[in-house]
Amino acid sequence: MKITGYRTLTAHHDWGRAIGDANGHVPHAITTVPLVIVETDEGVEGVGIGSHADLDRLFPAIVGQDPRSVSYLFDRMLAQVFKSSHAGATYGGVATFDAALWDIKAKLAGEPLWRLLGGGDRFVPAYASGLDIALTDDELARFYGAFAERGYVAGKLKGGLDIDADIRRLGIIRDVLAGNTTRPGLMLDANESWQVKQAVRYVCAIEEAHDLLWVEEPLRRWDGAGHARLSDGIRAAVATGENLTGVEQFRPLFDAGAPDIVQAGAIWGVTHILRLAHAAAARDLPISAVGYGANPAVAHAMAAVPNHLTTEVQDLRFAVGLAVDHEFADGGIVLSDEPGSGIRVDEAAIQDAAASDGWRDPAGPHMRPARAGLRLVLDGVER
Template identity: 80%
Template sequence: MKITGYRTLSARHQWGRAVGDINGHIPDAVTEVPIVLIDTDEGITGVGLGSHADIDRLFPAIEGEDPRSVAALFDRMLAQVFKSGHAGATYGGLATIDSALWDIKAKAAGEPLWRLLGGRDRFVPAYASGLDIALDDDELAAFYVEFAERGYVAGKLKGGFDLDADLRRLRIIQDVLRRNTERPGLMLDANESWQVKQAARYVGAIEEQLDLLWVEEPLRRWDAAGHARLSNLIGAAVATGENLTGVDQFRPLFDAGAPDIVQAGAVWGVTHLLRLATVAAARDLPISPVGYNANPAVAAAMTAVPNHLTTEVQDVRFAAGVLVDQEFADGGIVLGDTPGSGITIDESAIEAAAAGEGWLQPAGPHVRPTRAGLRLVLDGVER
């Protein structure tokens, strides 16, 4: 089997709500879902979700190769961009191709990807995450009610700007999820908006009233020493890593003993998750993928590693034209038996739904505010 070519598509995810974090939000959000289709000479097409970045530059590394050599082709793509580096957006394109290759490999074997990777159980533990900083309290409750009805027992709040508001909203999540457990798991995601002492004060104040499972991205992603200090100052676990592109970028954090929970962006693909999980397991650390809806193929990888903790689910629906053989039930993700990653593309449905400005709006959460990390008080009143 040989790789013969590729195509790109873009679907639109209609969230049906505002999404964002402390850095900004998009009202009535519509976001782009980049798709890469890898063709072969045997008629098997692989589907990858994630990014179109640098695909033209990466594809020569795999053209004409056997797509089933996924791990080796991952390294060939890394070598292809050796001089300029694989960090940032380039890693997204590489990871999307990687996910498509895993899809081909599993389809060729006639097996679902989770089984091909060595998974025994099709169930993947997960938690609900509303990207919810712009939702009012009623909207927040309604979002988590839908997940509670599906058996979920943990939820993550986007916050970090107003302590009183975060306490109130964490209690809303707690009350909703109590239909399934007396002690729901509560997480808070600050999206790199604090300094060490700000984080310690803020989390410490929350922990006086609530049991916080983890605080996510409290500091800048590269601050290994700061994350290690913070972990020693609070009771909650420190979770970070979703924006690091490549296992190599985790080395300073591991050397500093920084992360309590190792996170990986789903958008960085299957091979990245498998390799990172192995490195984390060697340090007795759990791994937790972030942003599963951006690339649902990663759920298959989590069935095959010993240290998967839980996976972030941000919606129970996917983009129009993106059909996924998975269910949200029993407090997690239930994987299906369709050969490959379980993702099918309906191009006519994608074309019919091609509307909306996408993620990169000027006020979106991709832009870091000027005063991030430089606030004095904890009630959100600073201008």
């Protein structure tokens, strides 16, 4: 069996709400969902979700190869872009091909990916995450209420700009989830918006009112020493890593004794998260996948590693033309027995939707404000 080609599609996900974080938000978000379908000479195809970055440069590393040699092909793709580096957006292209290859491998084996990877249980613990900094309090309650109806017991608030608002809004999430547990899990995601001492003061103030499970991305992603200092100054765990592209980028954090919870962005693929999980396990650290909807295949990987803690779920729906045979129930993700990663693509529906009128600007809140980390008073107002 050989890889012969690939094709790309772009689906659209209508979130039905505003999404964003401390760096900005989209009022009514409709975002693009890049899909890659890898083709073989035997007609078996694999679906990958995540990125279209550098696919043409990466494909020569895998064309003509046996798609079942997934780990080998992952390393061939890294070697293909050795001089220019695989870091950043390029890693997204590697990961999307990687997810498609794992889908093929599991389909050929006639097994769901979680079982092929060695998992023993189709249930993946998860938490709700609204990307919710721009939601009103009522909208916040409705969002987490939908997850509470499915048994979810933990939720993550986007914040970091206004202590009093975050205390109030964490209370809303706690109250909504309290029907399922007496001690709902609460997390706060600051998206790299603080300096070290800002973070200590902010989190300590939050902890006077709430018992935080973790604070996420409190500092710049590369600041291992700062994350370790912060962890020593607060009760909550420090979680970070979702934007690091390659296991080697975690070395400075590990060497500094940070983070407490290792995070991996779902968009960076199955092989990445498997390797990172084992690197974390060697240090007795738990791993958490971020952004499940951006690459649902990672949920299969989380079912197969020894140190998975919980996976982020940001919506209960997928893009138009995209069907994922997973269920949101019992406070997590329930994977299916369907061979492969459980992702099906209706190409005609995607093309029809893309041709229709009415799609809003699909840009996301990815621009870091010039004053991030430099606000004197954290009350939601810049002066």
